[in-house]
Amino acid sequence: MCTWTNTQSGDDFDWIRRQGGRTGKGPSNDHTTGTRDGYYMFVDYETNNGHTQLQSNLYPANPGFYKCISFWYYMNGINTGILTVLQLVDGQQNALWQLTGDQSNDWMFGQVPMSADKDFRALFDGEVLSNSATNDVAIDDVTVTDGKCPVTPYGAYIGPTFPPSSPLPTTLPNVVIPPGPGNCDFEDGICQYTLDPSGDMTWIRGKGLTDTDDTGPSKDHTHGTNGWYLYVESNDGNNAEEARIISGLLTPTDDNCLVFWYHMHGDQIGTLNVYIKDQGGSGPVVWTRDSEQGDQWLRGQIGIDFQLATYQIVFETIRGRGYRSDIAIDDILVENQHCHAVTPSPGSYPPFCDLESGFGDCGFDQERDDDDFDWILGAGSTGSNTGPDFDHTYGTQYVKFDFSSKSACK
Known part of the structure; x- marks a missing residue:
């Protein structure tokens, strides 16, 4: 398991290293090879209750800098439990990333930054909510790199939505939305929508x-x-x-x-x-x-x-x-x-x-003034015989030039 180990205390059972498609539970393929021959780490829900933790080696302090924990996760089934990424500092576990329930019948990309101001370990915590056969939680291809990264996906972020320098705008009871074809507060209907x-x-x-x-x-x-x-x-x-x-x-x-x-x-x-x-x-x-x-x-x-x-x-x-x-x-x-x-x-x-x-x-x-046309957001095939069929990260969205309908580009 490389430099990762199951914690020896404080949890209820162990993560297990296994291959896909062997017992009818968990992902059918690992993320790295995309085959049944590859390995990943799995939360065995059928014989266990509670939660299990996998911990990294100790990362030494480097004040003012960050580490980025990147990984691929699999969470599928109507009774899927909870996957949490925590940072262990001075004996205190701080949850930084968390998803609950069914996410996709596919491997998804996740990442979370961790401050290196003090010595720390990273932890993956898998919690079982049901012993039914629809409760798969697994991780694969974990990497730790230097530098800060945004929490991905955004919905896994734990903490205040706005950083201290950007406080949440206050909501005042006397806010008035004026009439207009695009304006509406829905107090008296749906306006011109x-x-x-x-x-x-x-x-x-x-x-x-x-x-x-x-x-x-x-x-x-x-x-x-x-x-x-x-x-x-x-x-x-x-x-x-x-x-x-x-x-x-x-x-x-x-x-x-x-x-x-x-x-x-x-x-x-x-x-x-x-x-x-x-x-x-x-x-x-x-x-x-x-x-x-x-x-x-x-x-x-x-x-x-x-x-x-x-x-x-x-x-x-x-x-x-x-x-x-x-x-x-x-x-x-x-x-x-x-x-x-x-x-x-x-x-x-x-x-x-x-x-x-x-x-x-x-x-x-x-750019509004000094170019000839706009970049557009794409997903899947570009609809012509050129361009990508999917994006790099999730197989979904990207930005492209549509050269088929433009005469010039900058």
Whole structure:
């Protein structure tokens, strides 16, 4: 197991090293080789209860610097337990990364930074919640490198959403959203937004708790339990089903800035997308977020500087793998000013960009004056006989040039 060992005390059983597809439980292949011959570390849920911990060797202090713990994880099954990454410092275990429940029937990439201000060890903790045969937790290809890295996926982050230098914006009860084709606080209906009849599910106005436990908001963003918001009730749908609302028609005045608040709480949360469309098509995805974001309202912000005579805003949800995936939005406002896209940590950009939440999340923006066309966010095949079929990290999104329809590029 390289430099990793099972802890000798403080847990209930051991991680086991095993191959895929041998006993009908766990991943069928390891991540490294993609075959049944490869090995990974597995939490044996059938004969154990409680939790198990795997620990690294001791990393010596290097004040002011960080280590990045990168790994691949597999969490599949309706009764899947909890995977936590902790840092052991001065005998104290501090949880830094955690996911609960079914994530995917595939290996997924994770990483978390750890401060090297003091001597430390890294720990992987697997907790069994059920002894049923649908409870697979495994890890593979763990690497430790120098430098700080962003928590991946974002939903695994444990701690305050905003760093101390960027406090969470306060929510005031007298916030007023003015009338407008893209504005709405949902207090008196859905304003100039309309439901897309082609969707599999529908958006509905909500007040207080949603109909499903352990998911969705308990109050609206501005007026608490007396206010209204818009959400999609996932208990009424199936996996990967979609729901969309479309704004009224907007005419840009130079640049526009779309500001909205979103709530994505639940261990089976799917995806929230925002599109900017013209009257002739669906338009590009300009903002996206997926997975658990905590039981809180978070601010989204998108700069709209597309060269369109008119446009509409589309909010789309894609249902997650279960009913605990209610997604809500509130207090949508389109302002006549330029802005950059922000994530829940505005101004705190990671040292690299995986594009999973759009390039604006990393501090990048389209050049508006000195080029000929824009980069676009891609996923899967580019639709021509060139370009990638999938991205480097997850097999999902990337940014590309579409050379087939442009005459020049810079």
